[in-house]
Amino acid sequence: MTDTVISLADVGIRFRRNRRSRRSLKDLFSGSRRRSRSGEFWALRKVSFTVQRGEAIGVVGRNGQGKSTLLKLVTGVVLPDEGTVDVIEGVAPLIEITGGFVDDLTVRDNVYLTAGLHGMTRKQVDARFDDIIDFAEIADFIDTPYKHLSSGMKVRIAFAVISRLEEPIILVDEVLAVGDKAFREKCYRRIEELLAGGRTLFFVSHNERDLRRFCARGLYLDKGALVLDGPINDVLDRYNAQYGIKPA
Amino acid sequence: MSSNAEVRPGQRTPFSRYRHSLWLLTQRDLRVRYSTSLLGYFWSILDPLVMAGIYWFVFTQVFQRTVGNEPYIVFLLAALLPWMWFNGAISDCTRAFLREAKLIRSTRIPRTIWVNRLVLSKGIEFLAAIPVLIIFAIIYRAQINADAIFFPLAILIQAVLTAGVGLIVAPLVVFFRDLERAVKLILRFLFYASPIIYGTSDLPENLQFWAAFNPLSGIFSLYRAAFFPDELDWFVVGVSAVMSLLFLGIGLLVFSRTERAVLKEI
Numbered sequence: 001m002t003d004t005v006i007s008l009a010d011v012g013i014r015f016r017r018n019r020r021s022r023r024s025l026k027d028l029f030s031g032s033r034r035r036s037r038s039g040e041f042w043a044l045r046k047v048s049f050t051v052q053r054g055e056a057i058g059v060v061g062r063n064g065q066g067k068s069t070l071l072k073l074v075t076g077v078v079l080p081d082e083g084t085v086d087v088i089e090g091v092a093p094l095i096e097i098t099g100g101f102v103d104d105l106t107v108r109d110n111v112y113l114t115a116g117l118h119g120m121t122r123k124q125v126d127a128r129f130d131d132i133i134d135f136a137e138i139a140d141f142i143d144t145p146y147k148h149l150s151s152g153m154k155v156r157i158a159f160a161v162i163s164r165l166e167e168p169i170i171l172v173d174e175v176l177a178v179g180d181k182a183f184r185e186k187c188y189r190r191i192e193e194l195l196a197g198g199r200t201l202f203f204v205s206h207n208e209r210d211l212r213r214f215c216a217r218g219l220y221l222d223k224g225a226l227v228l229d230g231p232i233n234d235v236l237d238r239y240n241a242q243y244g245i246k247p248a
Numbered sequence: 249m250s251s252n253a254e255v256r257p258g259q260r261t262p263f264s265r266y267r268h269s270l271w272l273l274t275q276r277d278l279r280v281r282y283s284t285s286l287l288g289y290f291w292s293i294l295d296p297l298v299m300a301g302i303y304w305f306v307f308t309q310v311f312q313r314t315v316g317n318e319p320y321i322v323f324l325l326a327a328l329l330p331w332m333w334f335n336g337a338i339s340d341c342t343r344a345f346l347r348e349a350k351l352i353r354s355t356r357i358p359r360t361i362w363v364n365r366l367v368l369s370k371g372i373e374f375l376a377a378i379p380v381l382i383i384f385a386i387i388y389r390a391q392i393n394a395d396a397i398f399f400p401l402a403i404l405i406q407a408v409l410t411a412g413v414g415l416i417v418a419p420l421v422v423f424f425r426d427l428e429r430a431v432k433l434i435l436r437f438l439f440y441a442s443p444i445i446y447g448t449s450d451l452p453e454n455l456q457f458w459a460a461f462n463p464l465s466g467i468f469s470l471y472r473a474a475f476f477p478d479e480l481d482w483f484v485v486g487v488s489a490v491m492s493l494l495f496l497g498i499g500l501l502v503f504s505r506t507e508r509a510v511l512k513e514i
């Protein structure tokens with residue numbers, strides 16, 4: 001059995017430059033001159049790498065260089081235009097974690113719903129329910145509709161659910177920037193715990209300290225290309241050298 | 249704490265996972281509807297009741313009706329309730345991706361689920377409204393006959409058709425926003441172009457053949473056969489079934505072709 005859990009081969013994905021301007025049927029019928037054909041650009045191109053089970057990888061790059069897109073490709077919520085993405089194990093994506101939560105339902109219903117949509121059975125959620133609520137520290141709000149929670153609580157419960165998914169691969173996209181310091185530290189400890197349990201981590205952050213804390217290997221993305229794939233310290237040094245930020 | 253020994257979500261078969269997710273989303277829809285208003289169930293049957301009331305009044309009290317069968321209210325409801333299913337599911341499909349964008353961006357359930365769950369939840373509402381039809385059938389002493397066994401077949405064909413049309417509409421609306429309004433118009437046209445307030449046999453001879461190509465004709469005639477055996481025309485039903493499968497085929501094709509672009513767009 002191979003230990004490669006993620007492999008990307010020559011992956012490329014392109015977006016329309018002007019994503020927000022939607023086409024309409026009206027445009028379709030108007031003359032070709034009036035049709036504004038917005039240009040396309042490659043958000044990522046010719047990206048290839050493999051990840052072994054248990055690796056912790058930090059993705060580094062400036063804003064808009066394709067970091068989040070890379071994570072979405074690995075999660076499988078966008079599909080590449082060229083190349084192949086193979087992910088052979090389940091993924092717990094800490095991306096848009098509050099996405100599955102419904103305002104009108106209670107916290108309890110939401111926990112069952114979100115965990116269920118990520119593939120857990122009712123019994124599995126039952127077994128973890130108390131842990132999840134404890135972790136999020138919202139025992140008093142179990143039967144409160146989700147919309148009445150504070151924004152901090154919303155993120156806490158969402159993190160608690162997704163980090164309990166027991167999936168072998170975890171993807172983290174800067175979600176930890178929210179929440180108070182104590183909770184953030186708790187999330188970090190949870191991630192370390194998961195790493196110690198042999199999970200594979202994919203981590204996107206601008207915070208150098210966090211990157212060095214969790215990751216051994218780094219991927220440096222610039223202008224849609226994978227510029228450097230090496231030990232996290234080398235990657236961060238290169239990034240800093242290129243964009244003139246003094247090492248912390 | 250984090251033992252890997254037990255069954256992990258990824259190890260369930262894709263099919264059972266799909267079914268599980270489909271059921272969860274449908275449950276969520278129904279729960280949201282019924283938990284936010286005490287009148288939940290009442291609301292879901294109120295719409296067809298008001299519609300049926302209006303048509304019943306117009307066509308039995310105001311005009312002298314020459315179409316349909318006696319009792320007219322049962323004749324009407326037998327097609328109006330399934331129409332509500334079709335109409336509701338398709339108009340919801342125009343927002344299938346846009347409304348759930350956040351959820352679609354964070355989970356990787358097969359994307360056809362966003363259409364199929366609408367077909368399912370509207371279908372369940374349809375089933376929940378069937379008692380209304382039965383009550384009116386009892387009040388007006390409509391004779392139920394053996395053709396009622398075709399009811400499930402009608403439901404099946406309609407589910408195939410609705411899913412097929414939904415799979416075409418849902419992704420296209422993401423690219424062409426004003427299609428949402430066009431779909432509403434088409435649905436309104438379709439309401440009168442389908443045998444709901446009349447029966448296929450009420451159409452002029454030369455139109456009847458073409459009416460069969462509206463897949464809803466056969467489906468509604470199959471529902472109605474339970475009370476009005478004359479309505480059953482196997483040629484029309486057969487065409488409906490073929491058309492429905494055709495729509496499903498086209499729908500799956502359109503959907504798989506556009507999926508990549510839809511995911512980028514939302």
